Structures are given as structure tokens and as C-alpha cells.
């Protein structure tokens with residue numbers, strides 16, 4: 001069964017890769033009265049609550065340097081920082097829950113790109129201040145001439161099953177009884193499938209195998225891309241192996257389905273996360289094959 005589409009996916013605008021390298025075309029878009037701008041902070045966006053909801057698109061005022069997100073039915077959409085006190089600013093998580101799919105994708109794109117510019121003003125190669133290029137899709141160093149592209153950090157997140165049991169862990173500070181699937185950053189020189197096996201071993205002592213890619217989700221807090229996998233294990237007793245988790249264990253299908261209905265003790269991650277998408281997809285598949 002195909003999982004539900006995670007929020008923050010499905011942006012539909014044309015990212016205008018070619019046009020953004022043409023300064024005259026970008027200048028024309030900046031002068032075009034139909035061009036609009038969406039506003040964002042490090043983890044929030046400005047929305048329009050009436051007649052939607054959707055991201056608020058305001059007419060383009062003075063914007064320098066421009067960060068072009070792309071074209072929406074031929075109309076240019078730019079992104080700009082807004083202050084934390086802006087009216088109708090909501091957290092990116094809340095935006096993902098209330099906005100239509102494509103708008104949630106656009107919100108994630110705007111926040112991810114602005115976050116990268118905020119955190120990468122200086123050249124990683126020589127330390128000089130860099131300048132925005134390609135209408136916001138890269139930065140160029142005037143000193144050593146290096147070009148820097150937006151960073152996306154891959155994270156694997158995985159449903160690990162032993163028959164009809166699921167491996168779940170919890171971090172300290174989470175709401176009471178909340179457990180989720182394990183996750184971790186992909187290391188340099190490592191495939192996502194290898195990262196699945198390593199992270200499961202490091203966090204639980206369990207040996208996972210047969211990692212299969214399921215789906216993905218941009219997670220711009222500040223710059224991750226969550227790569228969702230399913231893997232199998234031959235059982236064994238999970239134990240906390242490092243400081244990342246405070247508890248880890250196997251949970252039965254009955255416990256997990258009860259938690260989906262918010263019954264029983266176990267609490268699952270909220271629907272905003274790909275963790276929940278993966279858990280729901282696994283339950284649907286296992287329940288279907290058991291029926």
C-alpha cells in the first residue's frame with residue numbers, strides 16, 4: 001500500500017532553473033507588478049487564513065538581493081525574511097498541518113532556502129563574505145571564486161519490524177509514553193541503506209537487514225531531508241546503547257493500532273512527521289497481509 005504523502009512534499013511551482021541564470025529575465029520579474037513574495041522566519045511562515053488557508057502572497061516591494069522560489073502559472077514568487085512579530089506568522093509545523101499539500105511544500109522550500117542563506121553568508125573555503133547568485137539558488141565567493149549550493153542533510157528514518165512487532169524508541173523530553181521509529185544522519189561515504197543498519201545497531205543493538213526505501217520528506221529544521229525506509233530484524237532484545245534514546249523496545253501490532261486510535265498507553269508521533277506516515281503505512285500493509 002502506498003503511504004499517505006507526507007506534509008512539506010508536493011510543491012508544484014516551476015523552480016525556473018534556466019531563467020534564474022539570466023540577469024535580464026530576473027530583473028524583468030522584479031519589475032513585474034504581478035510578482036509576489038512569501039514571508040518566512042527560520043521556522044515560520046506567513047499565512048492567509050481566509051479563503052484558503054494558503055501562504056500569504058504580497059506584492060513585491062523593494063527586495064534586495066532577490067531570492068526567487070520560482071514561477072507559479074507564469075507569475076514569479078520570491079521569498080523574504082520577515083520579523084518574528086509579523087501578523088499571521090505561524091510555525092512551519094502548524095503550516096504543514098493546516099495548508100493544502102502543495103502550499104505545505106512551498107512553505108518548506110521557502111524556509112529551507114532562506115535558512116541556508118542565513119547560515120551560509122561566509123565562504124566555507126576562504127572565509128570571505130559571499131554574494132547571492134542565480135537569483136538565490138547559490139552563493140558566490142568574490143575572493144576565491146568558489147560557488148556554494150544550498151545544503152540538504154540526508155537523514156534515514158526507519159520502520160524496523162520483526163514479524164508483527166515494531167522497534168520504537170523514545171528520547172528524553174518527549175511527551176509521556178511517546179515512542180517513534182529510529183532515525184539518524186547519513187555519514188559521509190555511506191549509503192542510506194548502510195546508515196539504516198548502523199543507526200539501528202548504534203541505538204538499539206538490533207541487527208537490521210533488507211532496508212527498502214519507502215518515501216521522503218523535506219524537513220527544514222534547518223536543512224534535513226528525511227529518507228524513509230522499512231527494514232527487517234531477526235528479533236533480539238533491544239537495549240539503549242548510546243545517549244540518544246532513553247528507552248527502546250518492541251511493540252506489538254495491537255499496541256500500535258491502539259495507539260493510532262489514541263487508546264492504550266503508547267503514544268505515536270504526530271501526523272506532521274514522516275515517522276507517522278511510515279508507521280501508518282507499515283500497519284496498513286501488515287494488517288492487509290494478515291487479513
Ligand SMILES: [Zn+2]
Pocket residue numbers: 123124125126127128141142143144145146
Ligand atoms: Zn572563498
